[in-house]
Amino acid sequence: MTVLEVDRVTKVYAVRGAGQIKALDDVSFTLESGRTIGLVGQSGSGKSTIARILTQLETPTSGQVRLDGQPIPRRGAGLRAYRQKLRMVFQDPFASLNPYHSIRYHLERPLRLDGVVPGAEVEDEVRRLLTRVRLDHDVIDRRPHELSGGQRQRVAIARALASRPRLLVADEPVSMLDVSIRLGVLNLLADLGREEGLGVLYITHDLATARHFSDEILVLNQGRVVESGPADDVILRPQDPYTRELRAASPDPEKHFGSVSGALGGAR
Amino acid sequence: MSDPLLSVRDFSVTYDVDPPVEAVKHVTLELRRGEILGLAGESGCGKTTLAYGVQRLLKAPAVITSGSVVFHDASGEDVDVHRLDAEQMRRFRWDKVSMVFQGAMNALNPVAPIGSQLEDVFEVHRPGMSRAQRREAVAELLEIVKVGRQRARSFPHELSGGMRQRVMIAMALALRPQLMVMDEPTTALDVLVQREILRQISQLRHEFGFTVVFITHDLPLLLEISDRIAIMREGEIVELATAEQIWTAPRDEYTKTLLSSFPRLTGERGVVAR
Numbered sequence: 001m002t003v004l005e006v007d008r009v010t011k012v013y014a015v016r017g018a019g020q021i022k023a024l025d026d027v028s029f030t031l032e033s034g035r036t037i038g039l040v041g042q043s044g045s046g047k048s049t050i051a052r053i054l055t056q057l058e059t060p061t062s063g064q065v066r067l068d069g070q071p072i073p074r075r076g077a078g079l080r081a082y083r084q085k086l087r088m089v090f091q092d093p094f095a096s097l098n099p100y101h102s103i104r105y106h107l108e109r110p111l112r113l114d115g116v117v118p119g120a121e122v123e124d125e126v127r128r129l130l131t132r133v134r135l136d137h138d139v140i141d142r143r144p145h146e147l148s149g150g151q152r153q154r155v156a157i158a159r160a161l162a163s164r165p166r167l168l169v170a171d172e173p174v175s176m177l178d179v180s181i182r183l184g185v186l187n188l189l190a191d192l193g194r195e196e197g198l199g200v201l202y203i204t205h206d207l208a209t210a211r212h213f214s215d216e217i218l219v220l221n222q223g224r225v226v227e228s229g230p231a232d233d234v235i236l237r238p239q240d241p242y243t244r245e246l247r248a249a250s251p252d253p254e255k256h257f258g259s260v261s262g263a264l265g266g267a268r
Numbered sequence: 269m270s271d272p273l274l275s276v277r278d279f280s281v282t283y284d285v286d287p288p289v290e291a292v293k294h295v296t297l298e299l300r301r302g303e304i305l306g307l308a309g310e311s312g313c314g315k316t317t318l319a320y321g322v323q324r325l326l327k328a329p330a331v332i333t334s335g336s337v338v339f340h341d342a343s344g345e346d347v348d349v350h351r352l353d354a355e356q357m358r359r360f361r362w363d364k365v366s367m368v369f370q371g372a373m374n375a376l377n378p379v380a381p382i383g384s385q386l387e388d389v390f391e392v393h394r395p396g397m398s399r400a401q402r403r404e405a406v407a408e409l410l411e412i413v414k415v416g417r418q419r420a421r422s423f424p425h426e427l428s429g430g431m432r433q434r435v436m437i438a439m440a441l442a443l444r445p446q447l448m449v450m451d452e453p454t455t456a457l458d459v460l461v462q463r464e465i466l467r468q469i470s471q472l473r474h475e476f477g478f479t480v481v482f483i484t485h486d487l488p489l490l491l492e493i494s495d496r497i498a499i500m501r502e503g504e505i506v507e508l509a510t511a512e513q514i515w516t517a518p519r520d521e522y523t524k525t526l527l528s529s530f531p532r533l534t535g536e537r538g539v540v541a542r
Contacts, residue, residue, distance in 0.1 A: 042458040178310040179485050179529045205458050208488075212531040236534060247533070249463035251488035254535040257515050 002069075003166050003199040004031040004054075004086075009063035011049055011223075023049040024060070025223040033166065036193055036200040038214030038231065040207060042246070046223040047203045051171050054201070055088055068166065084114050087160035089189075091172040093152035097144040103130075103155055104140045110162040129158040133188060150181035157188065167199040168192075174209070186213050207250045211235040219243045272340050273447060273479050274299040274322070279335030281314070281321045284328070291317040293503040294334070299447070301340075304473070304480040306494035306511070308487050308526065314503040315483050316370065319449050323365055324349060324357060339364060342446055363393055366440040368433075370451040375436060376424040382435050383420025386410070389442040409438040413468065430461035434468070441472065449481045454489075466493055488530050491515050499523045 011024040024046045031037050039047050052058040053065060056072060056079065065072050067086060073079045090096040097106060107126045111117060117125045127137055133154040144152055153173060160168055170189060174182040190213060193200045204210050210217055210231065217234040219227040219242065227240040238244045276299075281292040291314045299305055307315045320326050322337045337349040341364065352360055369375050377385055386406040390397050397405070407417035413434040415427075424432055433453065440448050450469075454462040470493065473480060484490060490497050491511050498508045499520065507520040518524050 042460050179487070180310060180525055183529055183531070207459075208531045208533040211533065246459060249459040250533050251486065251492050252533040253488050253491040253515050254532055256492050257512055 001033050002030050003033045003067065004201075005064075005066040005069075006030070006050070006054075007064045007066065009050075009053060009060045009065065011046075011053065011058060012061045022223050024053075026063070027220075027223070027225055028063075029218055029225070029228065031167065031199040031201060033197045033199050034194060035216070036190065036202055036214045038210035038217040039201060039203045039220065040205060040210050040217060040246070041220035042205060044222075045220040047205075047220055048171065049223075050220075051088070051169050051201075051203055054086060054169055056083070080114075084163040085166045087163060087165040087168055089153070089156055089160050089168060089170040089173045092176050093149055093156050094144075094176065096156055097152055099144055102141050102143055103147075106155060106159050107162055110159060114163045116163060125162075129162055132161065132192070133158045148181075149177045150185060153177060153185050154188065157185075157192075161192070165198070167201065169201045169203070171203045172205070173202075175204070175206070182209070189213070207235055207247060219246070271301050272298050273301040274340065275336075275338045276322055277336045277338075279318070279321065279337065280333045281317050281326065282331050282333045284331050291330070291503050292321060295503075295505055297498065297505065297508070299479060299481065300495075301446075302473075302477060302479055303495040304470075304482055304493055306490035306497040307481055307483045307500060308485060308490050308497060309500035310485055310526075313500045315500050316451055318500070319367075319451060319481060319483055322349065323361060323367070323449070325361075325367075339447075359393070362389065362445065363443045364445055365447040365449065366443065366445040368436050368440045368448065368450040368453045371456065376432060378424055381421045381423055382415075382427070383407075383410075386420075386435070386439055386442065389439060393443055405442070409442055410435075412441065412472070413438040428461075429457055430465060433457065433461075433465055437465075437469065437472070441476065441478075444476060445478060447479045447481070449483070451483045452485075453482070455484065455486070462489075469493075487526055488533075499526065 006027060006029050009024055009027045010022065013021045013023055015021050027050065029037065039050065041047050049058065053060055067082060072082055104126055107129055108122055111122050111125055126140065130137055130140065135151060135154050139147060139151065147155065173189065174185050177185060186209060189200060192198055202210065202214055214231045216229065217231045218225055219234065219240065221242045227234055227238065227243045234243060235247060238247055276295060276297040279292060279295045280290065283289040283291055295318060307319065309315045317326065317330065321332055339347040339349055341347055347360065376382065383406050386409060387402045390402045390405055406420055410417050410419055415431055415434050415438065427435065454465050457465065469480070482490065482494060491514065494511045496508065496510050497514045498505045499522065500506070501522050507514070507518065507523045514523060518527060
């Protein structure tokens with residue numbers, strides 16, 4: 001089922017001295033529930049502008065975004081309901097959680113504000129959320145600084161899930177995390193997407209994780225979608241010169257040394 | 269390739285806080301002249317502390333608790349780094365060993381043109397040079413790193429991230445050191461710019477013959493550019509081998525864990541449970 005439609009969206013910024021800059025140029029794609037789209041491109045390609053438009057921090061110059069067939073409401077209760085259905089997971093879990101508040105507070109807020117469950121059930125729901133993101137319940141009264149980066153990002157994901165959204169927008173969700181815990185967080189997002197029918201928009205510059213974690217990949221260059229398709233097709237058989245360039249620039253020990261099979265079998 | 273440039277023996281650093289943290293534990297390492305040694309590990313494993321420590325760049329509460337560092341100069345002289353007095357140390361740093369710092373893009377002084385910041389290096393370390401000679405040396409450096417001599421009067425904010433990083437490399441290259449320590453030099457850059465910088469580093473190394481210690485958590489990147497790789501964990505080097513050995517036959521369990529933390533760009537799928 002189609003959750004999100006981005007329909008011919010263009011965003012133009014007026015920059016003093018430089019005239020007009022097209023941050024997005026006629027971008028279209030659709031996202032089905034339970035599927036993940038990887039949005040890749042270098043800095044300045046327009047990835048984050050898409051996230052900003054989806055979260056209504058910016059409005060498109062032309063074109064339309066529809067969630068469940070409905071255009072994004074501009075204000076009021078409609079906009080709040082929209083934001084309940086689309087949630088962000090930000091890059092930096094050290095900055096996106098409030099250091100003054102406990103984990104319980106972070107998860108209770110959206111539950112109460114969006115009236116997801118009756119007041120008496122809030123505590124249970126907080127615990128359910130922690131379970132869903134594979135966190136121990138004893139973190140509930142801790143504050144963010146007492147948790148590791150990976151745990152904090154799981155709290156941020158739990159907070160995003162609290163409002164029972166249809167769609168998660170994850171903007172570089174693991175780039176600030178230590179390498180050995182990145183896959184755990186990505187796997188969690190993948191599991192949630194699949195088990196709960198969430199649509200996930202995974203924004204990254206890392207082609208390798210985009211390939212493994214997405215069903216489909218969209219390559220952005222200077223605001224335009226230059227290539228899109230099933231993840232393996234885009235990465236293994238890129239057609240567009242820009243995609244090829246990106247791929248050639250990404251570290252690829254496989255190409256460098258030839259592939260290894262078996263040697264790492266135990267570790268996987 | 270095989271003669272040593274730097275011998276580190278039984279080197280330990282403790283952060284004297286409560287409770288004390290042993291950040292580097294009895295590291296022994298021989299750096300070979302002309303090689304690129306990759307130093308990999310996760311945050312807090314001690315890789316930066318080790319790199320700073322061997323140049324005595326650490327401040328309190330860090331204390332070097334054991335070990336020796338000997339620099340084998342190209343002149344044939346052996347320098348015991350920990351025996352140098354303050355003035356000898358000042359001369360030694362940057363002249364023999366230079367550093368490209370973590371977050372180097374933001375390490376430049378925002379209110380001075382990059383040319384004058386580069387000139388500072390010569391003013392301090394080559395007091396005999398005239399102003400005109402310094403200017404010329406700076407212009408040449410900016411040409412070498414392909415920023416261009418006309419940029420000497422630009423301020424850091426007028427340059428892109430990649431260009432600022434090149435200026436930092438020019439600065440590290442200024443005195444033609446024998447060893448360049450690079451601490452996460454490309455981490456904040458996107459892949460295309462990163463690739464350009466790496467190409468440039470490898471080209472400069474061929475041209476000037478310096479040795480590189482390249483610190484990063486990005487193991488796939490190290491596998492491509494390094495001759496040898498040292499894997500660090502909790503202050504210890506758990507494995508040190510050629511890049512090829514690390515890739516094809518890693519021995520340590522932690523090395524295997526790190527390797528399996530990176531999904532393959534073109535290899536088999538299935539690392540992520542999807």
